[in-house]
Amino acid sequence: MHPDFHILLIDDSHPDVKIIERALHEANVQHRLTVIHDGRRALEYLQRLRDPAVPADREPDLILLDLNLPGVDGSQILAEVKADLYLKAIPVVVLTTSRRDEDILATYQAGANTYIQKPAEFPRFRELVVTLSSYWHQTALRAPRDRPKG
C-alpha cells in the first residue's frame, strides 16, 4: 500500500482508535494516520485545508468518521465536508454502531460514501478494514484535484 495513503480518523473513543489502528496495522494497510478526538477540532482541521499555506500532505485521502462525537456531531462534520466544493471529493467512511435502517439511510443521505459498522468482533472488523482500504486505495483513487487558489 502507498505509504502516503493518509487517513483522517475522527473518533473520541480511545479504545476504538486503538482498535482501528490495530486493524489497519494487522491488515497491512500502508498508511499515515491522523487522529482527532474532538468534533470541533476536526472541523477546524478540515476548514484549514483550504488555506494554500497549509501543506498538501495534511490533506486526507480518506476520512473515517465516528458519528457519535461530543460537541460538534459527526453528521455535522459530514454535512460540512459534503457541502464544501473542495472537500467533498474526499471519501468519507462513517463508523457506526447503529444497525438501524433509518440511521444508515440518514448517513447516506448526508453524503457518506460508505459506512462501517463497528463490530464487536475484532477479526471481522479487521477484514472489513482490509476490504475497504484496498477498495479505496487501489480501485477508487481520488480524481486529481487542484487546491483553490488564493
Added chain:
Amino acid sequence: MASSLLILGGMAGMILSVGLLSTTAGRSLPGLVVGFGMVAAGVGMAIGQARESARWAVPVRDLARNLAAFNDRPGESWDLPSTPGLAELIPPIYDLQTRYLSLRGRDDSTDLADSGEMRQVGPLDARMTRSGSYEPPIIERPTLGTGEFSTVDMISRLHPRTLRWLESSQSERDFLGWSLAQLQDKSFLDIVHADDRKLAKQQLRAAIERGEGHGLIYRIITARGETRAVELNVGVRYGADRRVLHLRCHLTDVTAKLRDETELRRRTLELTQANDELRRANRALEELKDRYSDLYENAPAMYFTVDRQGQFQECNDTLVRTIGHPKWELLGRPVARLLPEGRRPTPADLFAEVPRDGSIEFESVWSKRDGQTIDVWVTGTAVANADGKVRHYRCVAQDITARRILEAELQVKNDRLALANAELSRKNKELDEFTYVVSHDLQEPLRTLIAFSDFLMRDQGDRLDDAGKEYVRYLVEASRRLRALIQDLLSLSRAGKVTAEFARVDLGEVVDVLKSDLSELIRTRNAEVRVLGPLPAVWGDRDRIGQLLANLVVNGLKYNKKPEPRVEIGAAGPSDGRMVTISVRDNGIGIEPQFHAKVFQLFRRLHTREEYEGTGAGLAICQKIAQAHGGRIWVESTPDRGSTFFVTLPTPPGAVAAKRPEVLHAP
C-alpha cells in the same frame, strides 16, 4: 095538515109569480100585480113551513139521534135492533130525514139556530152547520138483498155450540170464498189455520162464557187456499130467556196490517240495529279518536305545527309538559321565542329557510319556563296548498339533552381513551427506543471489552499463567454472552416494529430460504427439515416472519437429542377466513406442561448453558412477532416426544386478487 096546504098555496103563488115574470117581463103595469103575488106567496110559505117544522121536530130528532149513535159505532152501523119490523122502517125514516134536512137547509138558518134542541141532532147536523151551507149527506142505502148484513163488513152469525155459520155477509163470503150454504156446513174452526186452531177454540169458548171477545187474531185458510190473518170480534147474542142465540162475529182482514206491522217491526228492528251499529261505530270512532288523540298528545315527542311566520299553530301536550308554558302562551307565538335569552335565532329557528324538498332539520336550544334549557332536534316537513305555497310546517322536536350529555360523556371518555392509547403507544415506542438505545450503548463498552481481552490474550498470552489465561477466557466468554443478550434484546425491540408495509408472504419461499440459511446446521446435526403439504401465503413483514420460523426451526433442532432431529412445518388448517395457523413440529426433548406458557417469556431458560446454548430470547421474539401481526403463538408438547408450536398469521387480503396473475404494464 093546514100548514101543508099553506105551503102548497105559497108554492103555487110562487110558481104563478115566476110564470108571470117569464111571460110579462118588460111590462110596467103588470109588474105591480106580480109584486103582490110574490109577497102573498112568500107569506103563505113562511107560515106553513114553521108549522111543519114544529110538528116533525121531536120524532125526527129521536130518529136522528139513534142513527147517529149507530153511526158512531164503526162497523156496527146498520146493525139491526132486536125488534123485527123496525128494520123495515129504517129506509123510510131515512127518506124522511133526508127530506127534512133538505127542507131545513133551504130555510134561513137563523131561526133554527135559536132552537137548542135542534142543535143536538148529531154529526149530520154538525156537519151541516159547520159547513155553513147544506149539502145532502152521502149515505149509502143499505141493500137488503143479502138479508140484514152490510156488503162492506164481514159479519156473520155462528152457532154457539157448533160454531157453524148461520149467516154471513156478502163481503165475508167473498173474502172467505165459500157460499153461505157451504159455510153453513163448516165450523169456524175448520177454516182456522191448524196451528191457531187450539187457541181459537179456547178463546172462543172463553168469549162465549164472558159474552164477548175482542181482538182475536188468527190465521185462516180461505177457499182459495190463501192464508190470511183476520181479527175476530165476537159478541154473544141472547134471547129473551137469556139463552144464547148465536155468536155475532165481525171479521177484519188484518193480513196487510199484520204484514205492515211485521214490516214495521222489522224496519224498527233494522233501524234499531242500524242505530246500535251506528252507536257502536261512533263509540269505536270515539275510541279511535281518543287513541289517536292520545298518541298525538302524549307521544314521547313534541309535535307541533308552525305557520309560515314561524309561529306555533298547534302543539301537543308533551310539548306543553316539556316546555312548561301553557298552551295559550305558545300558540300564535314564534317558535324562536323559546330560544334562551341572548341566543340569536338561526334561519332554521325562524323557519325562514326551507330547502326545496320542504324538509326541515335542525338542532336548537329551547328555554323551559323554569329557566332550564334543553337541546332539541327538530325535524319538520312543509305542508303545501294546492298552489304549492307552504301552508304550515308539521314538526316534531325531540329532547336530546340526555343524549347530548351522554354524547359529551362518551366524547370525554373517547378522548381519554385516545389519550391513553396515544400514551400507551408512546410508552411502547419509548420502551422500544429505550431497549434499542440501551442495547446499543451497552455494545460500545462491550466491544472494547471483547477487543481488548482478545488483544490481551494474543499479545500477552505467553506471559500469563494458566489462571491468568482462564480469567481472560472467562472475560471473553462473559463478553460474548453479554453481546448475545444485547443482540437478542435488539432483535426483540425490532421484532415489535413491523410497521413496515405488509405484503403477501409465501411461506413456502420463506421456508426454502430458511433451509438454505440453516443448511450448515442441518447438515452437521444430520437433521431434516420437512414441509408438510403446500404452505399458505400470509400477510405480513417477510423478514420478521422469516425470523419467527427460523427461531422455531432452530429451537427444534437445538433442543433435540435424537440422532436424526426432525422438524416439520405445515399448515394446521385455516382457523377462519382471516387467519391461518402454521405448525412447527419437532421430535426434540419436549417441554414440561408447567412451562408451556413460560417458554415465551424473555430470557426464560429451562436448561443450563452447559446443556443448551442460548439466551432465552428466541421464543419471546417469536411471540412478539406473532403479536405484531395480530396473531398468537402457543405450544403443545410432551416431554421426550417433542413439541409442536402453533402460530396464527393473517391471510392476505382478497385471496382471490392475490392469485391473479401479475399484469405487466405496457411500456
